[in-house]
Amino acid sequence: MRIGEIELRWLGHSGFLIKNSKIIYIDPFKIGDDLPKADLILITHGHYDHCSFEDIKKIIQEGTRIIMTADSQSKIARFQVPIRMEVVSPGQEIDLGTVKIAAVPAYNIDKTFHPKEEGLVGYLIKTNDVIIYHAGDTDVIPEMQKLTGHNQPDKKFIALLPIGGRFTMSAEEAAEAAKIIKPTLAIPMHWGSVVGSDDDAKEFKELCNADGIDVEILGKE
Numbered sequence: 001m002r003i004g005e006i007e008l009r010w011l012g013h014s015g016f017l018i019k020n021s022k023i024i025y026i027d028p029f030k031i032g033d034d035l036p037k038a039d040l041i042l043i044t045h046g047h048y049d050h051c052s053f054e055d056i057k058k059i060i061q062e063g064t065r066i067i068m069t070a071d072s073q074s075k076i077a078r079f080q081v082p083i084r085m086e087v088v089s090p091g092q093e094i095d096l097g098t099v100k101i102a103a104v105p106a107y108n109i110d111k112t113f114h115p116k117e118e119g120l121v122g123y124l125i126k127t128n129d130v131i132i133y134h135a136g137d138t139d140v141i142p143e144m145q146k147l148t149g150h151n152q153p154d155k156k157f158i159a160l161l162p163i164g165g166r167f168t169m170s171a172e173e174a175a176e177a178a179k180i181i182k183p184t185l186a187i188p189m190h191w192g193s194v195v196g197s198d199d200d201a202k203e204f205k206e207l208c209n210a211d212g213i214d215v216e217i218l219g220k221e
Contacts, residue, residue, distance in 0.1 A: 001216065003185070004129040004156055010218035011035075013049055013193040016134065016160065017221075020127055021098045026134050028055040030193065032221075037061040040096070044106060044136035045120040046071035049194050053078065067094065067101060069121055089119045100126040105143045106136030113167045114138070126155075133181065134160045137168050137190070144180045159183035163204045164196025171200045175207035178215075186215045 001008055007019040011031045018024040022039040027050040038059040043051045043066065051072040057079070060066075065084040066076055076085055086094070090105040102124040107116035114120050114137045122136035124147075133147055159181050162168035168190050169177060178186045186208055188201045205215040 001218065003158060004127070006127060006130050006132075008132070008158070008187075008218075009221045010187070010189065012220040013191075014044070014134075014137070014160075014162065014189045015055075016189075018125060018132065022096070024099070024125065025059060026123065028052065028059060031055050031058060033058060035059055038064045040064070040099070040101075041066045042101065042123050042125075042134070043068035043072045043076070044122060044134070045069050045114065045118070046075065047137070050137070051075050065096075067103075067123075069119060071118065071120075088121060090121055098127065102126070104133075104147070105141060106138035107141060108137075108168075109139040109141065111139070111167070129154075130156045130158065132158045132160065133183070134189075135162060135177070137162060139169055140173050140177045140180070144177055148180070148182045156184045157181075159186045160189050161186055161204075162190030163188040163200050164191040164194070165200070166195050171204040172207060174204050175211070175213075178208050178213050179211055183213065186213055187218055188215070192220065 009017040013029045014027040016026045024040045026042045088103040092103045094101045103121040106120045106122040108114045123134045125132040161174040163171045163174040188204045201217045208215045
């Protein structure tokens with residue numbers, strides 16, 4: 001789909017491809033073999049379905065920049081292609097000129113899969129007219145209060161929210177997060193592969209629509 005100056009494609013699970021002046025991937029997992037090579041890859045954490053060596057290998061090229069958490073570093077360091085690696089933690093910002101990246105907290109409140117102290121992240125990808133929030137593997141957390149789309153009304157604020165439950169928010173919890181964030185558009189992720197179903201995505205959309213929040217359920221590409 002096209003949003004302002006960018007093209008956004010869902011690659012399944014939590015994986016996305018963002019195109020503007022750069023080719024940006026987030027958490028590629030079980031992706032195809034014919035995708036364009038990456039200028040930038042963002043990894044939210046080191047779990048196999050977010051930091052997949054085999055999938056990243058398909059899209060790196062000489063000079064690809066990979067921004068990742070510390071628990072991903074051992075996998076990324078195995079590549080023989082000369083790439084640029086950068087470890088981030090919540091609160092860090094990186095200015096890439098036409099694109100600005102901010103790492104934000106992502107963690108579980110009442111589960112043990114993604115503890116806060118491990119420093120897992122979501123990302124804010126900021127361009128001229130669009131901000132994309134990739135929430136990573138998270139529950140509803142207090143830090144979401146700072147992400148409201150109303151803070152920058154001149155930009156489209158797109159929220160990519162996990163809805164599959166078990167490891168992250170359920171559809172109902174993700175709808176609560178959307179109410180806090182107030183995005184221009186919410187897109188469900190983290191479903192249809194490891195966890196989550198079409199029914200979860202539809203429930204998320206129904207709950208959000210009832211509160212006046214627009215939702216687009218993307219097809220996997």
